[in-house]
Amino acid sequence: MSKPRAVYLQSGGPTAVLNASAQGAIETARKRGLSMYGAFDGLAGLLEDRLCDTDAVSDEAIAQLAFMPGGSFGVSRRMIGSFAEAGDDWRRLREVLARHDIHYLLVNGGNGSLGCAERLAEFERHMGYPLKVVGIPKTIDNDLVGTDNSPGYGSSAKFLASAMREVGLDMTSMGWGRVFIMETMGRHTGWLAAACAAAARNEREAPHLLLLPEVAFDAERFLAAVDDRLARFGQCAIAVAEGITDADGRFVAEAKKSEVYGHEQLGGAGHWIAQLLLRERGISAHVAQVDYLQRAGGHLGSSMDVRQAYIMGERAVEWLLAGKSGVMAGIKRIQNHPYCWDVEEVPLAVVGDQEKRLPPEYIGADGFSVTPAFLDYVRPLMEGERIPPFKDGLPDYRPIAWPKV
């Protein structure tokens, strides 16, 4: 009798710990006697029967996934609609699954991808083909509903807050009058920009202002706040989420595009803020656009994040083998001091296609800061340093050439 077989896929933007979830899933499958295929390029590869055999890869290579940023199998933003909307995709999928005798599906992704997983949990009902589907959360944006935090967020938060603390020391060296703007990811939510606040051990330390998508941008209030910080601290370090919006809910970077530059867009929210400061105050600010660096920073992963990512993958496999389907492995916080958490089953219906913004109780009354409750929330997620092996002065990542099926 051949082993039962699962297929694992990675979907959406990579994180520094996405591959740690793959490692957790694969190592657990090996222990449990489950054969594990991987789909290249997420749902796209699955639908096109582009699969690989993880069983043929050495334990040593799998162990390295703990350190490696990116998505080792390849990701895509290919989604799959409901049976009613996308019946052709469902039939193609049945062919692929049947061809390889796959009856377990692991979807490691963000809210859109987990929405697909939710729909595919109905596969047996619609297609008469037994398929168990379990989700593994992943996103640096931390916007997944149903889990206290998402694997990927803690390492990006650690990268950004470390950078903010370091730049704060650099700015302080340079004396009075400096303004620095660090643009973080976060198209709709401010979790990443907010994490920068962990860098400040007192009000003098960077960052001095946060600009969050959850708070409508008001230029007058912002400029007054910059004036205030420059007067009090001689400097102003700003963390701005790429997705800040004006009072009408329009992205400021889009407002810029239409009003100032026609169709030519350069830079994003960070440069837009710099432009505003130049025009209204004559201040020439430095801008860092961290871009992909903040989600690929495997040289300084959060140990907690890596561990949670691993355990989510592990638990997802155990649940599949226990016959569960239509659920995601979620993180439940039990307490803050000391941080204590557990894994819980979350129905995919709760998670899919939803978005969790920073709640009001995490945002400071001035709209430019976070509350102590948020700092209690974020700190444990950045805890511990997961440093990869280095060779010739650089992180020694060794991409796996997954053997095609």
Next chain:
Amino acid sequence: MSKPRAVYLQSGGPTAVLNASAQGAIETARKRGLSMYGAFDGLAGLLEDRLCDTDAVSDEAIAQLAFMPGGSFGVSRRMIGSFAEAGDDWRRLREVLARHDIHYLLVNGGNGSLGCAERLAEFERHMGYPLKVVGIPKTIDNDLVGTDNSPGYGSSAKFLASAMREVGLDMTSMGWGRVFIMETMGRHTGWLAAACAAAARNEREAPHLLLLPEVAFDAERFLAAVDDRLARFGQCAIAVAEGITDADGRFVAEAKKSEVYGHEQLGGAGHWIAQLLLRERGISAHVAQVDYLQRAGGHLGSSMDVRQAYIMGERAVEWLLAGKSGVMAGIKRIQNHPYCWDVEEVPLAVVGDQEKRLPPEYIGADGFSVTPAFLDYVRPLMEGERIPPFKDGLPDYRPIAWPKV
């Protein structure tokens, strides 16, 4: 009899290891019975008699300088002209030095600051006041003449090359057609952009193109090279120095400013390149502007860089006490495999106000790459990982409150 006394100052932009040179100087002074003052904010603070007493700070606090980015004493870009040009400054300086009985000066800075040190080495001749002056090299730009490399460069090179390798993994996950642009510092020289090349272990790995100030930017050749990399590798990661110029020697970011946007400047060379790709190829590239992150990255210092920075500070103090003046501690490379180096005395007249560009033998024939000789040059400078202590998930830098004199 009171101890002889030196004053140490930091000048120009900070680096991740500038404070390691301060540590080397201070610890050596303690061993040798030399009293060491520091000047706040470089030459500005020295001329204004804003000094601090490093002797009053604990050994434990001094030891932490090894890890701390920024310039702990504060920096400025204040320079001092020749005696003929700036006699008032020289007279003010004599008053300050005499008031504190200081007869030794340590200038830790880049080419402009070391030019000042060169002029001040003539202090006794012009002012009749005995003053020994020794320089300690510092710059992430690596553009100092007279030393094989400059402390500060290795750590920035390590940060940038690590980031490029990590982003390369992220891009590879996302499949075909991606273009990523990382803008590095380097207004006149390409040492930092070139260092990114160390990330690639083969031609498929990022970066695929380097844009260096030493090679005039040619849009047609560049676009053809992007087309080629996309066709061959499905992606194109580009490291661009902020100071690339066109055939007339104008900065492309300035050309942009005048021709396209009037007086409003957003972004720099990286965004200018992105704009070009959008206009000429319809490619929407991601841009990272690393900005201060690349020179403040104390969370991942190069051990070799930290060590060299320390030894430069140590040796400068020993030379002062041996009666030397008008020299800088320079690094002399003895061999590459294994890397072997020594310290040598370099006359400040060789160093001051000069600039070392990437030599032709380090630039690939296509103008978009570096040679194996450059990789042999840069790799040892990034060697070893100097990780600071962490607390609550972040680097635990503890700024020193230097006691004012």
